[in-house]
Amino acid sequence: xxTDGRGRPRxxxxxxxxxxxxxxxxxxxxxxxxxxxxxxxxxxxxxxAVGMRQASLYHHFGTKDEILDALxxxxxxEALELAAELLAEPGPFAPRLHALVVGDASQLCxxxxxxxxxxxxxxxxxxxxxxxxxxxxxxxxxxxxxxxGVISESGxxxxxxxxxxxxxxxVINRRSDDGGCAPEQPWVIADGALRVLGWDGDFEHVRxxxxxxxxxAFC
Amino acid sequence: xxTDGRGRPRxxxxxxxxxxxxxxxxxxxxxxxxxxxxxxxxxxxxxxAVGMRQASLYHHFGTKDEILDALxxxxxxEALELAAELLAEPGPFAPRLHALVVGDASQLCxxxxxxxxxxxxxxxxxxxxxxxxxxxxxxxxxxxxxxxGVISESGxxxxxxxxxxxxxxxVINRRSDDGGCAPEQPWVIADGALRVLGWDGDFEHVRxxxxxxxxxAFC
Numbered sequence: 288x289x290t291d292g293r294g295r296p297r298x299x300x301x302x303x304x305x306x307x308x309x310x311x312x313x314x315x316x317x318x319x320x321x322x323x324x325x326x327x328x329x330x331x332x333x334x335x336a337v338g339m340r341q342a343s344l345y346h347h348f349g350t351k352d353e354i355l356d357a358l359x360x361x362x363x364x365e366a367l368e369l370a371a372e373l374l375a376e377p378g379p380f381a382p383r384l385h386a387l388v389v390g391d392a393s394q395l396c397x398x399x400x401x402x403x404x405x406x407x408x409x410x411x412x413x414x415x416x417x418x419x420x421x422x423x424x425x426x427x428x429x430x431x432x433x434x435x436g437v438i439s440e441s442g443x444x445x446x447x448x449x450x451x452x453x454x455x456x457x458v459i460n461r462r463s464d465d466g467g468c469a470p471e472q473p474w475v476i477a478d479g480a481l482r483v484l485g486w487d488g489d490f491e492h493v494r495x496x497x498x499x500x501x502x503x504a505f506c
Numbered sequence: 507x508x509t510d511g512r513g514r515p516r517x518x519x520x521x522x523x524x525x526x527x528x529x530x531x532x533x534x535x536x537x538x539x540x541x542x543x544x545x546x547x548x549x550x551x552x553x554x555a556v557g558m559r560q561a562s563l564y565h566h567f568g569t570k571d572e573i574l575d576a577l578x579x580x581x582x583x584e585a586l587e588l589a590a591e592l593l594a595e596p597g598p599f600a601p602r603l604h605a606l607v608v609g610d611a612s613q614l615c616x617x618x619x620x621x622x623x624x625x626x627x628x629x630x631x632x633x634x635x636x637x638x639x640x641x642x643x644x645x646x647x648x649x650x651x652x653x654x655g656v657i658s659e660s661g662x663x664x665x666x667x668x669x670x671x672x673x674x675x676x677v678i679n680r681r682s683d684d685g686g687c688a689p690e691q692p693w694v695i696a697d698g699a700l701r702v703l704g705w706d707g708d709f710e711h712v713r714x715x716x717x718x719x720x721x722x723a724f725c
Contacts, residue, residue, distance in 0.1 A: 324628045326545035407623040407682050409543045427683070446694045447701075453676035454702075460675055461668065463626050464646070475665045479702040482666075483673075487706070 303337065304399070309347045311337045313361075316354045317400035325355065325408055355405065356419055362402050363422050366391040370429035373500075380436030381486050382496035387433060388455055388480045389497045392473035395458040403459035427452050434484055443485020451480035522556065523618070528566045530556045532580075535573045536619035544574065544627055574624065575638055581621050582641050585610040589648035592719075599655030600705050601715035606652060607674055607699045608716045611692035614677040622678035646671050653703055662704020670699035 303311040315336035319328040330351050334341040348354045369390050373383040395403055405411070411420065430452040438445055454476050462468050477497065478490055498504040522530040534555035538547040549570050553560040567573045588609050592602040614622055624630070630639070649671040657664055673695050681687050696716065697709055717723040 322628050324545050326543050404626040404628075407626055407679070409541050409623075424683075444694070444697060444701075446690065447698050449680065450673065450676070450695075450698050453679060454669065454672065456679055457669070457672035457676065460626070460672060464643075471665065475663070476669075478663060479666050479669050482663075482704060483698045483702045485701060 308337070308339065308343070312339075312344060312347055312354065313358055314399065316351075317358055317402055320355065320358070321400045321402065321404055325351075325405060325410060330354075352410075352415055355410075356416060358402055359405060359411075359419050360422070362395070362398065363419070363426055365394055367422060367426050367429070370426060370433070374429060374432060380433055380440055381481055381488060382493045382500075384430075384433040384437055384451060384484075385477045385481060385493040386497040386500040387430065388451060388477035389473045389503075390501050392455050392458050392476050393501075395455065396462070396468035396470075396472055401459060401462045403456065404463055406456075406459075430455075434480075437481065437484045437486050441484060441486040441488075447483055447485075450483045454480050454483065527556070527558065527562070531558075531563060531566055531573065532577055533618065535570075536577055536621055539574065539577070540619045540621065540623055544570075544624060544629060549573075571629075571634055574629075575635060577621055578624060578630075578638055579641070581614070581617065582638070582645055584613055586641060586645050586648070589645060589652070593648060593651060599652055599659055600700055600707060601712045601719075603649075603652040603656050603670060603703075604696045604700060604712040605716040605719040606649070607670060607696035608692045608722075609720050611674050611677050611695050612720075614674065615681070615687035615689075615691055620678060620681045622675065623682055625675075625678075649674075653699075656700060656703045656705050660703060660705040660707075666702055666704075669702045673699050673702065 303314045305311040305314050312333060316328070316333045319333060319336060323332075328351070330344055330348075331341050333351075333354070334344040337344070348357070366387070370387050373387050376383060406423070410416075427449070431448045434448040434451050435445075437443065438448060458468060458472065458476065461472070474494065474497075478494075481488075481490075481493065495506040498506055522533045524530040524533050531552060535547070535552045538552060538555060542551075547570070549563055549567075550560050552570075552573070553563040556563070567576070585606070589606050592606050595602060625642070629635075646668070650667045653667040653670050654664075656662065657667060677687060677691065677695065680691070693713065693716075697713075700707075700709075700712065714725040717725055
């Protein structure tokens with residue numbers, strides 16, 4: 288019999304992706320939050336969707352807010368790390384911003400559930416989500432740093448430095464409207480993020496840089 | 507004594523902007539939906555916020571969904587009409603797209619509550635909101651028509667035709683993050699909407715066109 292990692296037998300076989308009970312809970316919660324809504328989803332319902340008792344769910348997460356926090360942290364952390372790496376690398380800013388946009392937009396496109404749609408929840412504005420909000424603000428700041436670099440290299444409009452971050456977020460709205468995300472979408476958005484900053488260099492070259500940097504292809 | 511427009515005396519003096527009880531209900535609902543969340547707001551709470559009995563609220567709106575529908579229709583209708591007018595006008599596409607972006611983004615910026623944050627609600631995906639969804643889809647289609655025109659005039663990237671609509675929506679995310687909208691934001695976004703389509707003409711000229719077309723200034 289499979290256990291939930293703390294030695295308790297599970298009610299039934301796992302139905303969800305994830306190697307641990309924790310991952311299954313996160314997956315079930317993500318599905319319910321994005322399809323039913325956050326306020327309308329109870330921890331009881333999440334436990335039912337995983338096939339575990341509500342009491343067992345509380346061994347992993349103390350509250351529904353903790354589940355939301357863990358889910359949304361997962362949408363920010365990878366991009367935050369990639370942004371830090373790219374900021375520390377030498378060379379012109381345009382290919383580095385391009386790679387960040389492709390990497391971050393791909394993750395928002397390919398995640399199993401459209402979690403970014405939860406960023407606008409009023410529930411997130413309370414104090415207990417402050418660390419998450421600060422991490423997202425930090426990601427936005429790193430986008431801005433790279434964007435300001437591109438603007439100064441290309442003589443572009445100084446007040447457009449927040450737009451690349453916003454173009455990446457648009458993946459969320461498009462997934463919501465169209466029920467999916469075309470594979471080329473992150474690349475279209477990355478090219479757009481440079482154009483909106485007034486950059487008009489060799490797009491083939493920056494696409495190649497991003498593909499190699501993100502280990503998607505050699506070109 | 508003031509009445510609610512159907513001859514019933516009001517419990518107290520109005521506390522909210524709006525000339526009619528209907529407008530006060532919409533304003534209170536908009537505040538509660540964007541601050542508490544849609545699922546967490548009851549019609550009882552909306553009635554309390556207006557200072558009317560719940561039964562009186564039901565003379566104006568049969569359900570909470572009807573209130574949401576009326577609120578969101580208000581965010582789309584004006585832009586839809588402006589887009590139709592601009593599409594029917596002669597001349598190059600770039601100034602017309604610019605004017606639509608300034609007009610629509612200004613409305614999203616200046617509305618008393620950040621209602622666009624409600625577009626991503628899973629509750630909106632059910633059948634009873636279909637007319638609203640179709641109207642928003644139609645607005646998106648009109649943005650695309652103007653964008654395709656700009657792309658063909660400027661030899662820009664054909665797959666970027668959805669990005670101007672997405673840049674306008676970004677006003678919603680930015681208001682949510684920063685708690686407000688800078689007055690120049692619609693203009694920054696409108697310039698960005700042309701740049702992202704590969705347009706690189708005379709920005710002063712299109713800004714003037716938009717200012718005159720929207721009766722904001724003569725220049």
